[in-house]
Amino acid sequence: MFLDQYGNPKEVTPTRLHDHLQWIDSPPLNINRHYLHTRLKESDLSSEVVDAFMGHWDSGQEPWASYSTFCPREYQHLIASVIQPLMVQQGWKALKGAAL
Numbered sequence: 001m002f003l004d005q006y007g008n009p010k011e012v013t014p015t016r017l018h019d020h021l022q023w024i025d026s027p028p029l030n031i032n033r034h035y036l037h038t039r040l041k042e043s044d045l046s047s048e049v050v051d052a053f054m055g056h057w058d059s060g061q062e063p064w065a066s067y068s069t070f071c072p073r074e075y076q077h078l079i080a081s082v083i084q085p086l087m088v089q090q091g092w093k094a095l096k097g098a099a100l
Contacts, residue, residue, distance in 0.1 A: 043082040053079055 001009045002016060010016065014029050028034070033054065040050045050056075052063040052075060063070035087093075 039086060040082060045078055045082060049075060049078050 001012055002020065004010050017029055018026070037050065037054055040053065041047075048063070048070070051061075052070065057063065062068060063075070064072075
């Protein structure tokens with residue numbers, strides 16, 4: 001989300017994102033998802049784990065369904081082992097917010 005000049009949350013829409021980024025070129029606005037999907041696949045995670053993270057699954061394959069055998073703890077461990085180093089590599093860090 002974006003915050004307006006009064007601190008009110010505003011939904012990220014393609015138009016708002018385009019206006020905010022002010023890029024000279026116009027790459028696809030979901031370029032981040034393509035990049036992340038590629039990095040996850042390169043990390044040798046199973047397709048099932050990558051698809052769960054990206055929200056890609058077909059009917060009957062939902063990882064969070066009542067009768068799914070998908071283990072949330074194992075999933076969290078697998079995803080964190082790739083996402084955390086990726087975030088460090090790219091310079092992401094947690095910042096203290098006004099609410100804390």
